[in-house]
Amino acid sequence: MTDVATTAIAVEAPARRKRRIPYAAIIGTLPMIIVSFSVFFVAIIFVVIWSFTNSGMFPGFNFVGLAQYTRLWSTSLWQVAVNNIWFFGVMSLCVNLVFGFLLAVFMDQNIKHESVFRTIFLYPFSMSLVVTGLAWQWILDPNLGLQESIRNLGWTDFALAPLVHRETAIYGLVVAGIWQGSGVTMAIMLAGLRGVDQEVWKAAKIDGIPTWRTYLFIVIPMMRGALGTVLLLQLTGIVRTFDLVYAMTSGGPGIATQMPAMYVISFITVRLNVGQGMAAATMLLLPIALILIIRAIVTTVQARRRGINA
Amino acid sequence: MTAEALDATGFAGPHGAKPKQLSWGRVGIYAFLVIAALFFLVPLYVMLVTSLKSMPEVREAHIFNLPREPTIQPWIDAMFNACTGRNCTGLSPGFWNSVKITVPSVIVSIIIASINGYALSFWKYKGAEFFFNLLVFGAFVPYQVVIYPIIIGMSKVHLFGTLPGIIIVHTIFGMPLLTILFRNFYSSLPIEIFKAARIDGAGFWQTFFKVMLPMSVPITVVAVILQVTGIWNDFLFGLVFAGTENIPMTLQLNNMVKTTQGTIQYDVNMAATMLTALVPLIIYFVSGKWFVRGIAAGAVKG
Numbered sequence: 001m002t003d004v005a006t007t008a009i010a011v012e013a014p015a016r017r018k019r020r021i022p023y024a025a026i027i028g029t030l031p032m033i034i035v036s037f038s039v040f041f042v043a044i045i046f047v048v049i050w051s052f053t054n055s056g057m058f059p060g061f062n063f064v065g066l067a068q069y070t071r072l073w074s075t076s077l078w079q080v081a082v083n084n085i086w087f088f089g090v091m092s093l094c095v096n097l098v099f100g101f102l103l104a105v106f107m108d109q110n111i112k113h114e115s116v117f118r119t120i121f122l123y124p125f126s127m128s129l130v131v132t133g134l135a136w137q138w139i140l141d142p143n144l145g146l147q148e149s150i151r152n153l154g155w156t157d158f159a160l161a162p163l164v165h166r167e168t169a170i171y172g173l174v175v176a177g178i179w180q181g182s183g184v185t186m187a188i189m190l191a192g193l194r195g196v197d198q199e200v201w202k203a204a205k206i207d208g209i210p211t212w213r214t215y216l217f218i219v220i221p222m223m224r225g226a227l228g229t230v231l232l233l234q235l236t237g238i239v240r241t242f243d244l245v246y247a248m249t250s251g252g253p254g255i256a257t258q259m260p261a262m263y264v265i266s267f268i269t270v271r272l273n274v275g276q277g278m279a280a281a282t283m284l285l286l287p288i289a290l291i292l293i294i295r296a297i298v299t300t301v302q303a304r305r306r307g308i309n310a
Numbered sequence: 311m312t313a314e315a316l317d318a319t320g321f322a323g324p325h326g327a328k329p330k331q332l333s334w335g336r337v338g339i340y341a342f343l344v345i346a347a348l349f350f351l352v353p354l355y356v357m358l359v360t361s362l363k364s365m366p367e368v369r370e371a372h373i374f375n376l377p378r379e380p381t382i383q384p385w386i387d388a389m390f391n392a393c394t395g396r397n398c399t400g401l402s403p404g405f406w407n408s409v410k411i412t413v414p415s416v417i418v419s420i421i422i423a424s425i426n427g428y429a430l431s432f433w434k435y436k437g438a439e440f441f442f443n444l445l446v447f448g449a450f451v452p453y454q455v456v457i458y459p460i461i462i463g464m465s466k467v468h469l470f471g472t473l474p475g476i477i478i479v480h481t482i483f484g485m486p487l488l489t490i491l492f493r494n495f496y497s498s499l500p501i502e503i504f505k506a507a508r509i510d511g512a513g514f515w516q517t518f519f520k521v522m523l524p525m526s527v528p529i530t531v532v533a534v535i536l537q538v539t540g541i542w543n544d545f546l547f548g549l550v551f552a553g554t555e556n557i558p559m560t561l562q563l564n565n566m567v568k569t570t571q572g573t574i575q576y577d578v579n580m581a582a583t584m585l586t587a588l589v590p591l592i593i594y595f596v597s598g599k600w601f602v603r604g605i606a607a608g609a610v611k612g
Binding site for chain 1: 336339340342343346347349350351352353354356357360368369370371372373374422425426428429430433435438441442444445447448449450451452453454455456457458459460461462463481482485486489513514515518539542543544545546549550560561563564567568576579580583586587590591593594595598601602605
C-alpha cells in the first residue's frame with residue numbers, strides 16, 4: 001500500500017473526478033515529504049538493519065544475526081535499565097493518573113479561585129526536566145536540603161535523602177516527574193470531566209448512587225477519550241525518559257537509575273558501538289509500536305461497534 | 311455551563327443559589343487543593359530563597375527560611391561569573407546560544423508546519439495522507455531511536471555540530487505535533503472560505519498568504535508558545551547535535567552544576583537554575599490560557 005501511495009504522486013491519478021495535480025502543494029509540503037519519509041521511515045529501517053550488524057565506531061553491513069540482542073540482554077547495565085524503566089514507568093503512571101484525576105475531581109467542585117489553582121498545578125510543566133531535576137536534587141540534598149532542615153527544627157533522626165541510596169534513588173525521580181507532569185494530567189482530565197453530560201449526574205443522584213461510585217463506575221468509563229490521551233502522553237514520555245535522570249542522578253548511585261534511553265545515547269556517543277546502540281534503540285521502539293498497534297485495534301473495534309449500534 | 315454540572319456532584323449542595331454555609335466536605339476539598347498547591351509551589355520557593363542567600367547562610371541548612379540578608383549576587387555570578395570547569399563566563403553564552411537556536415527554529419518550524427497543515431486540509435494530493443500518517447507515527451517515536459541515523463545524515467552534509475544543524479533537528483522533531491496542530495485548525499475552517507478564494511482565481515500560495523495566514527493568528531500564538539518552551543527546554547538535542555560552539559542554556563546549566571570544583575556554590579546553582587527556567591516561566595505566566603490551550607491542542611491527537 002505504501003509503494004502505491006508514494007508512486008501515486010508522480011503518476012496521474014486514475015481520474016474519478018478529473019483534477020490537475022496540485023504541484024504547488026507538493027512543492028509546499030516538500031519538507032514534510034522529505035522529513036516524514038527519511039526520518040520516520042528510512043532512518044528507522046536503517047536502525048533496525050544496523051542492529052543486526054557488528055557495526056563498531058562506524059555503521060557497516062556485516063550481519064551477525066541476533067548477536068547484538070543476545071549481548072544486549074546479557075549486559076547487566078541493560079538489565080538494570082529495563083528493570084528501572086518498568087519500575088519508574090509503572091510507579092509514575094499510577095501516581096500520575098491517580099493524583100491527576102483526584103486533582104481534576106477536586107478542581108471540579110465549583111471551587112473559588114480555580115484559575116489560581118490551575119496556574120499553580122501547571123507551572124512546573126513549563127519548566128525543563130533539567131531544571132526539575134536540579135531543583136529536586138537540591139531539595140533532596142542529604143547535607144543541606146530538606147532532611148537537614150527538618151533535623152535542625154528538632155526532629156533529629158528524620159531521614160529523607162532518597163538520592164544517595166541505590167534502593168531509593170528511583171523514588172526521588174518519580175516524585176520529581178510527578179511534580180513536573182501531573183498538572184497536565186489534571187488539565188486533560190478536567191476537560192474530560194466537564195465533557196460528561198450533566199444529565200448523567202442528575203440521573204445518578206435520583207437513583208441514589210453515592211458520588212464516589214458515580215465517579216468510579218459511570219464518569220470514568222465516560223471519559224475514555226481523556227484517559228486515552230493521558231495514557232498515550234505518559235507512555236511516550238516514559239519511554240523517552242532521559243533529561244530528568246541525566247540531571248538529577250546521572251544514572252547513579254552506581255548504575256542504580258540507568259534508563260534504556262541513556263543506554264542508547266551512551267552507546268552511540270561515548271562507547272561508539274553502533275550495532276549495540278541500534279539493538280537497544282530497536283527495543284525502545286518496540287513498546288511504542290505495540291501501543292500504536294493496540295490503539296489502532298481498539299479504535300477499529302470501537303468504530304465497528306458504533307457502526308452496529310447505529 | 312460547567313458550574314451547573316458541578317452542582318450536581320452533591321458536594322455543592324442543592325441546585326440554585328450557592329450554599330453559604332461551610333460544610334466539612336468543602337473544607338476537605340480546599341484542604342486537599344491547598345496541600346497539593348504547596349507541593350507544587352515549595353520547590354520554586356526553595357529555589358528562589360536559596361538563590362537569594364549567601365553561602366554561609368545556605369550552609370546553616372534551613373532551606374525553608376527566608377534569606378536574612380537577601381542578595382542578588384548569586385544571580386549576577388550565575389549569569390556572568392560562575393565557572394563551568396575552567397571556563398568562568400556564567401550562563402550568558404548559553405543564554406545567547408539558546409536564543410540563537412530557539413528563534414530561527416521556531417520561525418522555520420512554524421512556517422513549514424502551517425504550509426503542511428494548509429495543504430493537508432485543502433490540497434490533498436494522492437500520497438499526502440501517507441506522509442501525514444508517517445508524521446503522526448513520528449510524534450510517538452522516542453527521539454533516541456532515530457538520533458543516530460540523523461547524526462550520520464548530518465555528518466554527510468557537514469551540518470553535524472553546527473547551528474543550522476541543530477535548527478534543522480528542532481524543525482524535524484517539531485514537525486509532527488505542529489503539523490497536526492495546524493491541520494486540525496485549518497480543517498475546522500469553513501471550506502467556503504477556501505472555495506471563495508479559489509473562485510476569485512487565487513492559487514495555492516496566494517490563498518495561503520492572503521486568506522489563510524491572516525486567519526491563523528490564534529493557532530500561531532499557540533504554536534509559538536509550544537515551540538519556544540519546547541526548544542528552550544530541550545536538553546537531548548543540544549547534547550547530541552549542538553557541538554561545543556552552540557551549547558544551549560539547559561546543557562550549560564547542567565555542566566555548570568555538575569563540574570564545580572571545590573565547594574559547591576548552591577546559591578549560584580539555584581540562581582542559574584532559576585535563570586534557565588525564567589524564559590518558559592515568563593511565557594507561561596504571561597500567556598496563561600493560551601499555554602493551556604496549547605497543551606490541549608497537543609493532546610487532541612488521542
